[in-house]
Structures are given as C-alpha cells and as structure tokens.
Amino acid sequence: MRRILVIDDEPFVLDALKRVLATSTVAVIGASTADAGLSAMRESPVDLVIVDVILPGMDGVAAIKIIRRDFPAVRIIAISGGGNFGLNAYLPDAISTNAYLAACKTAGADGTLAKPFETAELRALIDQVT
Numbered sequence: 001m002r003r004i005l006v007i008d009d010e011p012f013v014l015d016a017l018k019r020v021l022a023t024s025t026v027a028v029i030g031a032s033t034a035d036a037g038l039s040a041m042r043e044s045p046v047d048l049v050i051v052d053v054i055l056p057g058m059d060g061v062a063a064i065k066i067i068r069r070d071f072p073a074v075r076i077i078a079i080s081g082g083g084n085f086g087l088n089a090y091l092p093d094a095i096s097t098n099a100y101l102a103a104c105k106t107a108g109a110d111g112t113l114a115k116p117f118e119t120a121e122l123r124a125l126i127d128q129v130t
Contacts, residue, residue: 002026003045004126007037007063008052008079013115017050020119021126032056034063041071048130050122051109053080053100061100061107068108075129077122078104081115 004021006028008014014030022028029046031037034055041049049067053060064076080100101112110129113122 002047002130003029004048004050005029005031005037005040005046006050007031007034007055007060008050009033009055010052013052017122020122034058034060038063038066041067041074045071046074048075048077048126050077050079053078053104061103064104064107064109076104076109077111077113077125077129078109079113079115079117080104 002025004026006014006017006021008017008030009032011032014032018028018030029040029044031040034051035058037049037051040046051060051063051067055063060078060080064078067074067076078101080097097114101114104112111125113125
C-alpha cells in the first residue's frame with residue numbers, strides 16, 4: 001500500500017485531499033503542522049509528502065529541506081496559495097505564490113502546484129513525480 005502524508009493547516013484542504021486521494025491502495029495521513037508531519041514520518045514511512053508552504057511554526061520550505069535530508073527517497077509536492085486567506089482569496093498567479101513555489105523547488109520539492117487546483121491536476125502531478 002502506498003502512503004501519502006498531507007501537511008496543511010487548513011482543515012478544509014486537509015480533509016478534501018485525504019478524501020480524494022485515499023483509495024484501496026493508498027493510505028493518506030494528515031498533519032496540520034510541519035513538526036507533526038515530520039514526527040509522523042519518523043514513526044511510519046511514507047512514499048509521498050504533499051506540503052503547504054505557509055504553515056504555523058516551521059514553514060514548508062524548511063520542512064522540505066529536512067525531508068530531503070532525512071528521507072531522500074520520499075517524493076515531495078509543494079502546494080501554495082501564497083498565504084492568502086479564505087477559498088475566494090487564493091491568487092495562483094500572485095508573485096508571492098510563484099516565489100514560494102520556486103523556493104520549494106530550490107529546497108528539493110519534486111513538483112509544485114498553486115492553489116486552488118483541480119483533483120486531476122494533483123493526480124497528474126503525483127503520477128509525474130512518483
């Protein structure tokens with residue numbers, strides 16, 4: 001069974017991703033902070049991490065650097081809405097969103113996706129990086 005860890009502090013996003021990605025062959029684990037996600041990875045291995053950039057405490061860029069260092073085989077997808085709040089406030093083409101996602105690529109993310117995104121886009125990116 002493939003294991004995916006989703007790290008996102010927005011409960012709606014976390015629940016939605018868990019719902020759409022979980023299948024009979026994929027287990028999805030959720031964490032609302034980078035520290036909680038890293039702890040979950042240390043307890044039980046995962047194949048893929050989907051991590052938001054803007055998180056309370058440690059941000060996604062720092063988390064990606066740690067994941068890349070400590071779990072080099074794990075694939076990483078970074079997602080960001082640029083720190084905008086509320087579903088209607090996401091600006092996928094905002095400079096901040098693009099800068100955050102570029103920083104994630106530099107830190108070692110295998111792929112990036114700007115929020116909001118369609119499930120099909122996420123699935124295609126997962127297929128591409130795994």
